[in-house]
Amino acid sequence: MRVSRFAGLLGAILLAACAGEYPQSSIAPTTDFADRIQDLYFQIFLWSMGILAVVWIVLAWILVRFRERPDGPEPQQIHGHLGFEIAWTIVPALIVVAIAIPTIQATFDTQTPDPDAMVVDVIGHQYWWEFRYPEIGEYRTANELHLPVGQPIALRIWSTDVIHSFWVPQLGGKRDANPLRAVPSGEERKYNWIFMTPRETGVFMGQCAEFCGPSHSLMGMRVVVETPEEFEAWIAAWDAGHGEPAAADPRAALIELGRETFQSGLGGCIACHAIEGTNAQGAVGPNLTLLGRRSMIAAGWLENTEENLVRWITAPQDVKPGALMPGVNDTGGGFPATNFTEEQVRAVAAYLSSLR
C-alpha cells in the first residue's frame, strides 16, 4: 500500500512534468473554469501530501522507537485509546470540511453564467458530437467545435439517444449529456451547462466520458479556439457559396461526379446529412458543411484525408462498430447499404474534401 502511494506520487510528479505534451491533459487549463478545477486539485493534492508526510513520519518514529530488542521486555498490551479514537475521527472530518468548503464554492461559482455568454448547444449522438450556435443562426457542425477566444461561452449540453459526457480536459471538467426525451414534461431541467471563457487559441481534444455503446471509446472531438476574426471568417464561410466545388480544382470532374452522386439522393446520403446551401438537409447524421476544413473525421477518430474518407464511406462499421451509417455493402443503423461503386466512393470523398 505504501509502495503504491509512493509510486502514485512519483507518477503524478512525472506526469506533471510532461503536462504540455499530452493533448488531453487535465492539468493544463486554458479557461477560467479549468483554472478553478486545477486550484482545487492542487489544494487537495497538498492536503494529501501533508497527510502522507505525517503518516510516514509517525510510522518511521514508531518503527524505530518500538522496535524489538534482544532481551527486551514484553511490550505493554493495550486495547483501545479513547483520546486517539476521538482525535482520528475529528481531524479527518475537519480536513474533509476544509476541502469541501472551496469545492462547494467552486461548484456554485462555476454554475453562474456570464451575462454576455454565448450559448452553444452541445449534443451527444451515438457516436459523434453536434454543435449548434442558436444565437448566431442556423449553424450546425459536427465533431469540431469552433469558439472565439476571450468570449464567455455557455455550453448547453444534451443528448438525442443515451447518456454521453462532454469532456475537453483543457477547457474544464466533464458534464453529462442527458437525453431530453426521458422527461417530456420538463425538458428544460435536463440540460447540463458548462460556463467558461477560453483564453488561449489552439486545438483542444476531447472525448466522450460516459460509456454509451460499443464505439464509446471512438467518440472524440476537437475544440478549435480561434481569434474572433478567424471565428467570424468561419461563420462567413457558411454564408458564402460553400458546398460548391472550387472551379480551379484539377479534379473538378471527379468532384462534380461526387456532388451529383451525393446530391441526387443515390446511396441515401442526403437522408441523414446536411450541407448548407444545397438540397442536402438531413438532420440525423453529422452536418457536413465545410467538412474539408476539419482536421478529423468519424468524430475525432480518423485524420481527414481523402483516403480515410474512402475508408469511412466504404465500411463505416469496420471503423466504428455500431455507427448509424451504412457502408457500400453493409447496412448501418437500419439504413440500407449504399451500393456505391468504387468510383462513386472516391468521387463522394473528393467532393466532401472540397467543401472548405
Ligand code: CUA
Ligand atoms: Cu458517447 Cu461515450
